Structure formats: structure tokens, C-alpha cells
Amino acid sequence: MELILRYVPYPLLQRLRGAWRWRWPMLATAWAVALLGWLVVALMPDQYQAATRIYVDTDNLLTPLLRNITVDTDLQNRLDVMQRTLLSRGNIAQVVKTAGLEAEARGALEIERQYQRLQEKIAVKAEGRNLFSVTYRHRDPEVARKVVASLLDIFVETNVGHSRANMDDARTFIDSQIGEYEQKLKDAEHRLADYKTRHVDVLAATGTSFSARLDSARDERDAAQAKVREAAVTRDQLRAGLGRVPQFLDVDSPMPLVIGGANSAVSPAVRVRQLEVQLAQLQAQYTDRYPDVVATRRALEAARSDLAQPAANAATPSRGRAANVVYDQLSLRLVQAEADLAAAESRFSRAEETVKRLSALAQVAPRVEADLADLNREYGVLKTKYEDLLGRRESARISAAVETSGDKVHFRIIEPPYVPLTPAWPMRPLLSSAVLLLAVAAAAAVGFGLVKVDDSVGAAEAVAAEFGIRVVASVPRMPSESGDAALRVETRRLAAAATGLLAAYVAVLAWQSLVSHG
Amino acid sequence: MAKRPPLALDLAALERAGFAVPSERFSALGEALRPLRRQVLETEPAEPGRAAIIVVTSALPGEGKTFLALNLALSLCGEPGARVLLVDADPYRQGLAAPLGLRGQTGLSDALGDAGLDAGGLVRKTTLPGLSLLPSGRRAAGPGAPPSGERLTAALTVLTSRFGQGGTTIVDTPPVLASAEAIILAGHADRVVVVVENRRTPRRALRHTLSMLQDCPNVDCIVNMADRDVQGLRGYG
Ligand SMILES: Nc1ncnc2c1ncn2[C@@H]1O[C@H](COP(=O)(O)OP(=O)(O)O)[C@@H](O)[C@H]1O
Ligand SMILES: [Mg+2]
Numbered sequence: 001m002e003l004i005l006r007y008v009p010y011p012l013l014q015r016l017r018g019a020w021r022w023r024w025p026m027l028a029t030a031w032a033v034a035l036l037g038w039l040v041v042a043l044m045p046d047q048y049q050a051a052t053r054i055y056v057d058t059d060n061l062l063t064p065l066l067r068n069i070t071v072d073t074d075l076q077n078r079l080d081v082m083q084r085t086l087l088s089r090g091n092i093a094q095v096v097k098t099a100g101l102e103a104e105a106r107g108a109l110e111i112e113r114q115y116q117r118l119q120e121k122i123a124v125k126a127e128g129r130n131l132f133s134v135t136y137r138h139r140d141p142e143v144a145r146k147v148v149a150s151l152l153d154i155f156v157e158t159n160v161g162h163s164r165a166n167m168d169d170a171r172t173f174i175d176s177q178i179g180e181y182e183q184k185l186k187d188a189e190h191r192l193a194d195y196k197t198r199h200v201d202v203l204a205a206t207g208t209s210f211s212a213r214l215d216s217a218r219d220e221r222d223a224a225q226a227k228v229r230e231a232a233v234t235r236d237q238l239r240a241g242l243g244r245v246p247q248f249l250d251v252d253s254p255m256p257l258v259i260g261g262a263n264s265a266v267s268p269a270v271r272v273r274q275l276e277v278q279l280a281q282l283q284a285q286y287t288d289r290y291p292d293v294v295a296t297r298r299a300l301e302a303a304r305s306d307l308a309q310p311a312a313n314a315a316t317p318s319r320g321r322a323a324n325v326v327y328d329q330l331s332l333r334l335v336q337a338e339a340d341l342a343a344a345e346s347r348f349s350r351a352e353e354t355v356k357r358l359s360a361l362a363q364v365a366p367r368v369e370a371d372l373a374d375l376n377r378e379y380g381v382l383k384t385k386y387e388d389l390l391g392r393r394e395s396a397r398i399s400a401a402v403e404t405s406g407d408k409v410h411f412r413i414i415e416p417p418y419v420p421l422t423p424a425w426p427m428r429p430l431l432s433s434a435v436l437l438l439a440v441a442a443a444a445a446v447g448f449g450l451v452k453v454d455d456s457v458g459a460a461e462a463v464a465a466e467f468g469i470r471v472v473a474s475v476p477r478m479p480s481e482s483g484d485a486a487l488r489v490e491t492r493r494l495a496a497a498a499t500g501l502l503a504a505y506v507a508v509l510a511w512q513s514l515v516s517h518g
Numbered sequence: 519m520a521k522r523p524p525l526a527l528d529l530a531a532l533e534r535a536g537f538a539v540p541s542e543r544f545s546a547l548g549e550a551l552r553p554l555r556r557q558v559l560e561t562e563p564a565e566p567g568r569a570a571i572i573v574v575t576s577a578l579p580g581e582g583k584t585f586l587a588l589n590l591a592l593s594l595c596g597e598p599g600a601r602v603l604l605v606d607a608d609p610y611r612q613g614l615a616a617p618l619g620l621r622g623q624t625g626l627s628d629a630l631g632d633a634g635l636d637a638g639g640l641v642r643k644t645t646l647p648g649l650s651l652l653p654s655g656r657r658a659a660g661p662g663a664p665p666s667g668e669r670l671t672a673a674l675t676v677l678t679s680r681f682g683q684g685g686t687t688i689v690d691t692p693p694v695l696a697s698a699e700a701i702i703l704a705g706h707a708d709r710v711v712v713v714v715e716n717r718r719t720p721r722r723a724l725r726h727t728l729s730m731l732q733d734c735p736n737v738d739c740i741v742n743m744a745d746r747d748v749q750g751l752r753g754y755g
Contacts, residue, residue, distance in 0.1 A: 017745060021717055457719045460741040466721070467728055469737065472554040472711070474744040475586065478547050480536025 018454060019447035027497045030443035034501055037435030038508050041428055049424030050144035051135040052152050053127070053415035079126045086134075087119045091154050095122075098150035099143055122151065131414065141419040149417040156411050174393050181386040188379040195375055199368045202361050210365045214358045221351035228348050231341035238334040245330055248321040268306040275300040291339020295332055428512045436505045524643040525651060527618065535617060538589045540596030540646075548593045551586075554711070554740065555593055558686060559600070561709045561736065568678040569603065569685030573707035575700040575731075577723040579693050581715040582742035584613030587690035590711075594686060595648045601685040603641060603677065605652040607670075607703055608692040612654040620653040627655030630669050637673040638680040652677065667702045674706055694727045701730055709736040716743045 005013060019026065085091075092115045096102060105114040123135045134151050138144035196203060202210070279296045286293050306323070457463050460474040477483070529539045538547035561570040574587040584606075591604040606614040607626060615621045629637035641652050678687050689707070691700040704710045710731055714724055731737050 014745075018717055454717070455721050456717050457714050457721055457724055457741075459716065459745060463714055463724075463739060463741055467724060467739070469712070469728065469739045471741055472557055472738040473551050473740045475547065475550045475582075475740060475742050476744045476746045478536040478538075481534045483536055 015448065015451055018451035021454075021456075022447045022450040023494055025450065026443040026447040027494065027501075029446040030439040030501055031497070033442040034435055034439035034504065037438060038432055038504075041426060041431045041435060042512075044426040044428075044431075045139055046423035047137045047139060047425035048141035048144050048419050049135055049137045050141070050146075050148040050417055050419045051133055051415065052148050052413065052417040053131060053133045054152065054155065055412040055414050056130050056132060079124070079132070083124045086124055086151065086155055087122060089115060091151070092118050094154065095147055095150045099146035101143065101147075118147070122147065137424055145417050145419045152413070152417055156413075171393070171396050174389060174396060178386070178389045178393060181382060181389055185379070185382045185386050188375070188382050192372075192375045192379055195372060199372070201357075202365050202368045203372070210358075210362060210369075214355070214362055217351065217355045217358050221348065221355050224344060224348035224351045227344040228341065231337060231344045235334065235337040235341050238330060238337050242327065242330045242334055245327045246324055247327050249324045250321055268303055272300065272303045272307050275303050291335055291342070294339075295335035298335075299328070299332065422516045428516070429509055432505065432508050432512065436501075439501070522642060524645050525618070525620075527644045527646050527649070529646065532592070532617060537585075537617070538593045540593060545593075547589055548596065551590060551593050554590065554738075555597065557736075557738070558590065558594065558688075558709065559597065561686075563678070563683070563708050564735075567683050568675070569601075569681040569683070569687045570708045571674065571678055571687045571689065571703075571706060572709045572711065573689045573691055573700070573704045573734075574711045574713065575691045575694050575704060575727075576713035576715075577693060577695050577719055577727040579611065579696060581693075581713045581719060582740075583693075583713050584608070584611070584690050586711075586713055586740055586742060587688050588614060588617060591649060591688045592646070594688075595646055600648045601650075601681070602648055603650045603652065603681050603685060603687045605674075605677065605687060605689045606654040607689050607699060609654050609699075610692050610697065614651070614690060615654060618651060620651065622656060623653040625653030625655030626673065629655070629673055630666065631655075636676070638676050641677065641680075650681070667698070670699065670702055671706050674703065694730055695723055704731055704734045707734060707736075709738070710734045712737060712739045714739055714741050716741055716745060718743070 008016070095118065096114065101114070101118075105111045118136075121136060123133075125133050125135070127133050132155075134148055134155065136144050136147045136151075138147065275296060279293065279300055282290065282293045282296055288294070288297075457466075460471040463469065464471045533539045533541070536547075538545045538551065540548075558570075558572055561572065563570045572590075574583050574590070576583045587604065591602045594600045594602045604614065605626065606612060606620070609627045612620075615623075623642070624635075625640055626637060629635045629640055637652065640655075641650050643650050674687075674689075678685075681687060689703055691697075691703055694700045694704075712724075712727060712731065728737070
């Protein structure tokens with residue numbers, strides 16, 4: 001005991017010692033408060049609580065339609081709206097009528113008060129995402145049940161209307177969204193097409209990369225250049241060769257010497273015919289300016305002039321001049337080479353132009369390609385969104401069809417209005433326990449209050465100081481058989497009184513449970 | 519007085535009852551009373567040739583007058599050569615009768631009521647050396663019979679003179695605020711010890727008592743039922 005006391009703070013210890021003197025008043029207070037409290041609890045009128053639970057199928061109704069489009073409809077918000085509409089004056093008036101509560105209030109003011117009271121006492125609570133409860137307490141369980149039942153009817157009615165409206169809202173919302181996206185999609189499409197036409201040259205090469213195209217153009221140009229060079233060399237050689245070969249040969253024999261091809265040695269008339277055929281053949285394939293055509297024509301003219309002057313040839317039959325066939329051939333080849341060169345040059349200049357254009361475009365190509373990718377992406381996003389919306393509208397149409405066909409349940413009454421047999425209020429065990437605590441607290445208050453107002457003397461030093469008297473001895477309570485026995489008896493009585501209180505508490509609880517279940 | 523055998527005291531029973539009987543063993547109570555004992559022994563009687571009169575009193579009943587008076591007497595007997603006469607002057611409660619086995623013995627009230635009876639002759643010696651007793655008496659005084667102050671003081675004078683110089687008379691009295699005897703007796707005392715019960719005696723009652731005793735010599739105080747220090751017994755500082 002002393003060991004325990006050693007750890008009690010001194011001021012508190014002094015208080016407890018002081019309170020020890022008031023143990024019986026304290027205990028009496030505890031008993032009095034407890035008995036009184038229990039009596040009050042026992043006499044409290046019973047209140048029965050009617051309750052109903054309904055499942056509101058909000059998920060199926062709204063959410064698939066509006067998911068990801070709008071913020072999820074706020075439960076609290078919906079509850080607020082429901083509470084306000086459900087507990088409107090009109091509804092309450094209807095409840096009063098259905099539950100037969102009209103007799104309770106007379107006169108406008110009283111009725112108004114009754115309505116207000118009902119509005120305060122009817123509790124609409126959300127018990128989860130889709131679970132709602134309506135509760136009401138009344139002395140008469142039947143009245144409580146009727147109030148809740150009529151409220152449930154109203155609840156279902158108003159909420160069915162609500163959800164329909166919500167459904168329509170959702171559909172018009174989706175429609176407007178679809179319209180919006182349609183417009184957006186069109187715009188994007190337009191932009192994309194516009195861009196493509198503006199940059200068609202860059203975008204022409206679909207599939208191959210731009211730099212590859214440039215490279216091949218360069219190769220082509222180089223090849224053309226080489227060809228030009230080659231053709232020039234050929235021409236130069238021919239030209240040089242032609243300078244060295246005489247145009248005519250001095251012939252002694254009347255017979256022309258046959259050197260080259262048969263056509264050179266044939267008679268002019270044959271040659272003219274041959275050349276005419278050749279020209280016609282060439283003209284069928286090429287234009288007049290084609291070098292071969294030109295060369296052939298020139299040869300033809302020469303042959304014709306030969307044919308027109310046979311005398312000149314015949315005049316010098318022994319020592320005449322004959323046309324040098326080698327020369328003719330060389331000059332023909334030269335003409336050919338010149339034509340080749342011209343063709344190669346034109347090819348080269350065309351290739352050069354292409355390279356120039358492509359390298360100029362190469363500067364802008366990456367930006368154009370990136371822009372195009374952007375445009376494409378934007379277009380794609382809009383398109384999927386648009387298609388998604390179309391799908392939603394379709395599903396909305398389907399669910400609307402289901403709804404109107406009446407298969408779908410939006411409200412399921414999980415628990416029809418019911419009233420438990422035991423009253424909801426007062427919660428007698430709880431209140432009785434509270435009474436016990438209150439009794440103990442009251443006892444403590446009394447004890448400490450009495451210690452506060454207590455006018456009794458204190459320790460030796462205080463007595464000496466206060467009364468100006470010498471304190472010659474300070475004697476504690478001495479242990480003695482009788483004294484200890486008396487103390488034991490007293491302690492036992494005290495304990496008995498305290499346990500008696502606890503026993504009374506248990507008895508009260510037992511009695512209450514007996515009454516409530518019996 | 520000589521004819522009657524000394525009163526047998528059951529010291530063991532007394533010790534068991536919590537009284538500080540003189541013994542070799544350490545007694546917390548005897549220790550607590552040591553300063554008082556010294557003062558009592560040093561008290562000189564106002565008139566030489568008689569025993570010193572120590573009146574133990576208090577404001578209200580039940581504060582420990584009787585308990586402390588008996589303890590004081592017992593512990594004084596432990597002092598060498600002490601002679602102690604313990605007088606039960608509380609006719610209402612007769613607190614000493616029970617612990618000392620004096621019930622039904624003739625005593626002070628009989629002497630006061632009967633002029634022919636000598637108070638000195640009613641003093642009983644006890645088996646405890648040095649301790650004599652004067653029982654309260656068989657005649658229980660009712661509230662309707664106010665005590666005669668003269669007779670009381672006369673009896674006291676007789677007793678103390680008879681007990682003689684060097685002796686100590688300890689008088690256990692009724693409460694000051696409930697009777698007249700205490701004040702009368704205190705008026706003739708050489709030393710008055712006022713018992714105060716810790717946490718019980720009201721300040722007003724104590725103040726009142728002290729004012730009634732203001733003309734008495736050597737008024738001191740004992741705090742009874744003092745708080746035990748947690749460490750143990752609190753010594754007198
Ligand atoms: N210090 C103490 N220790 C133990 N018991 C005590 C103490 N003081 C008084 N008592 C007990 O208290 C009770 C009342 O004391 P008592 O001396 O008869 O009071 P009074 O003579 O003042 O009326 C008695 O039973 C006594 O034994
Ligand atoms: Mg007494």
C-alpha cells in the first residue's frame with residue numbers, strides 16, 4: 001500500500017486523504033445519483049425506429065454513359081438533393097396524412113411546427129455508393145413504420161423521374177458532344193488535306209526517305225555528266241579523224257573502188273533509193289530533228305545531187321575524183337556523236353535541276369514531315385473519340401430501350417420499412433452505464449468539493465502557524481487490534497457498498513434485457 | 519486505600535490495543551510522545567508540595583483525549599522514578615473504564631456526589647509500577663446535573679496534595695465545547711494539552727476552544743491522527 005502511495009503525487013495524495021473522511025457521503029452520493037439515474041432511464045418513454053434500405057441502381061443508370069466524360073456524380077451531392085426534395089413541405093404533408101398524424105397538431109402554427117419536427121427527425125442517409133436508408137423514430141412503432149413507408153413511396157417515385165431526366169440529360173449531352181467532335185474532325189481533315197497539297201513535292205516520295213531520293217538523283221546526275229564527257233571525247237576524235245581523211249579520192253580506173261559498205265560503192269540511183277528507204281524508216285521512229293534523221297537527209301541530198309550530175313562523174317572516167325567513202329562514214333559518225341552529246345547534255349542538265357530542287361527541299365522536309373505527323377495524330381485522336389461517342393450513343397439507346405421495356409430495376413428495396421421489436425431509444429444499457437459513470441463522477445465531485453470547503457485543521461506545522469500554539473507531539477493513527485478490526489469492518493462495509501452499487505448496475509442491466517426481450 | 523489490592527493491568531492487552539506500554543521494544547507512539555513527556559516531567563506545580571496537574575482536553579468528542587492521556591501516563595511510567603496518577607474526569611464517556619477494566623468501580627463522580635467520600639481514598643494503585651488510577655465513578659452524570667466547580671477543584675486539590683510533590687496527575691476530560699468540567703479543570707492545571715485531530719477538528723472549534731483556555735498556563739497542542747509520511751513515521755520537528 002505504502003509502495004503505491006509513494007508514486008501518487010503529494011498534492012493528490014493529500015486530496016485523497018482528505019476525501020477519505022468523506023467516503024460515506026461520497027458513496028451515498030454515488031448511490032443516490034445512480035438510483036435516481038436508473039429510475040429516470042427506466043421511466044424514459046420508448047421510441048421505436050422504423051427503417052428502410054433501398055438500393056438505387058445509379059451505377060447502371062448513369063455511369064457507363066457518362067464515364068470519363070464528366071466528373072463522377074458526387075454521392076454527397078446527390079444525397080443532398082434527395083434529402084431536400086424528399087423532405088419538402090409537400091412530401092411531409094403527404095407523410096402526415098398517410099401516417100395519420102393529423103390529429104397531433106391543430107392550427108397553422110402547430111402544423112408548421114409538426115412539419116419542421118418531422119423534417120428534423122426523418123433521417124435520410126447514404127450507407128454506401130448505392131445504398132440509402134430512411135429512418136424515423138416515434139413512440140408508436142406503427143406510426144414510425146407508416147412514416148417511413150410513405151416516404152419510401154415518395155422516394156421511389158421522385159427518383160424514377162429523376163433518373164429519367166438524368167438519362168435524357170446524358171443523351172443530349174452526348175449528342176452535343178458528337179456534333180462538336182464531328183466539326184472538329186472535319187476541321188482536322190481539312191487541315192491535313194490542305195497541308196498535303198501544299199507540300200506535295202516533299203511528300204511525293206511515299207515510302208522512301210527523302211535523303212535516299214536525293215542520293216539517287218545525285219547518282220543520276222553524275223552518270224549523265226560522265227556520259228556528256230564521253231560523248232564529247234567521241235565527237236572530238238571523230239572531228240580530228242575527219243580532218244585527216246580527204247573528202248574525195250583521185251581515181252584512175254573507171255571503176256570506182258569499193259572500200260566500205262556496199263551502199264557507198266553502189267550507183268547514185270541505187271543509193272538515193274536506199275537512203276530514201278532509210279529516211280522513211282527513221283522518220284517513222286524519230287522526229288525530223290533527230291540526228292540520224294538529219295544525217296540521213298543530208299546524205300540523201302548529197303546522193304540526189306550526185307545523181308543529178310552524172311556527167312561530172314562520167315566526165316572524168318579515167319582520172320576522176322571519187323567520193324571518199326571513209327570520209328562519208330566518218331562524217332556520218334560525227335553527226336551521230338554530236339547528236340549523242342546533245343542528248344547527254346540535256347539529260348545532265350535535267351538531272352542537275354532535279355538535284356538542286358531536291359537539295360533545296362531537303363532543308364524543309366523534316367519540318368514538313370513532323371507537321372504532318374502532328375496533323376495525322378490529332379486527326380486520329382479526334383477520330384477515336386468521335387467513334388467512342390458514337391458507340392456510347394448506341395449503348396445509351398440500347399439501355400434506354402431496356403429501360404422503357406421495363407426489364408431494368410433502378411430501385412430495389414433491400415429492406416422494406418420495418419420496426420424492430422426493441423425500442424431504438426432510450427438505449428437503456430448504454431444510458432445505465434452512463435448513469436453509473438455519472439454517479440462515480442458525482443461522488444468524486446462531492447468528495448473533492450467537501451475537501452475544498454472543509455474547514456478542518458491540517459498538519460502540525462499549519463496548526464502551529466495558524467493558531468500560534470506549540471505543537472508538542474504529532475501522533476499518527478496507531479495500529480491496534482480493535483482499531484484495525486474496526487477499520488477492516490469499515491473497509492469491508494465500504495467495499496460492500498461499492499460492490500453493491502456495481503451489483504445493482506448489473507441487476508439493472510439484467511432487468512432491462514429481460515424486459516426488452518421478454 | 520491500602521486495604522485494596524493493586525489493580526491488575528493487562529499490559530499485553532493494552533499493547534495489542536495500540537497503547538504505548540513501557541517496554542524495551544521500540545514504540546513509535548512512545549517516540550512521538552517523547553517531547554511531550556519531557557515537558558510534562560519538567561512542569562512545576564503552581565503550589566509547591568503537590569503533584570503537577572496536566573489536563574488533557576480537546577474541542578470535541580472522539581478526538582483522542584482519552585487515548586493520548588492513557589498513553590502519556592503509560593509512557594511516563596517508563597521514565598525512572600516517575601509517579602503518575604491518571605484521573606478519569608469524563609463522567610459522560612468514562613473512556614478509561616473500558617481499556618483499564620475500571621467499569622463499575624467507585625471513583626471521582628462518587629466522591630463529588632457524596633460529601634462523605636474522600637476522593638483520595640478512591641485512588642487505586644496498579645500493577646504497573648508508578649501508575650495510579652482514579653476511575654470516573656459509578657454515578658454517571660447526566661447533562662441535567664451540572665457539576666459543581668468548587669467540589670471538583672477541591673477534589674483535585676485533595677488528590678494532588680495527597681499524591682505529593684514530584685508526582686504527575688494526568689486528567690482526562692470531556693470536550694471543552696460540550697461540557698463545563700474541562701474548563702474548570704484546565705483553570706487549575708499547571709499544563710493544558712489540547713488534542714487536535716488532523717483533518718477533523720474544525721478550525722472554528724479549535725479557535726473557540728483556545729480562546730476559552732486563553733487564561734490557562736502552558737497550553738500546548740497535540741496533533742492526533744497525523745498524516746503518516748510516506749517514508750514512515752513523521753517525527754516531531
Ligand atoms: N492515534 C490513534 N491511533 C489509534 N487509535 C486512536 C488514536 N487516537 C484515538 N484513537 C481511537 O479513537 C477513538 C476515540 O478516541 P478517544 O480517545 O476515546 O477520544 P476522546 O476521548 O477525545 O473522545 C478510540 O477508540 C481511540 O482508541
Ligand atoms: Mg474520552
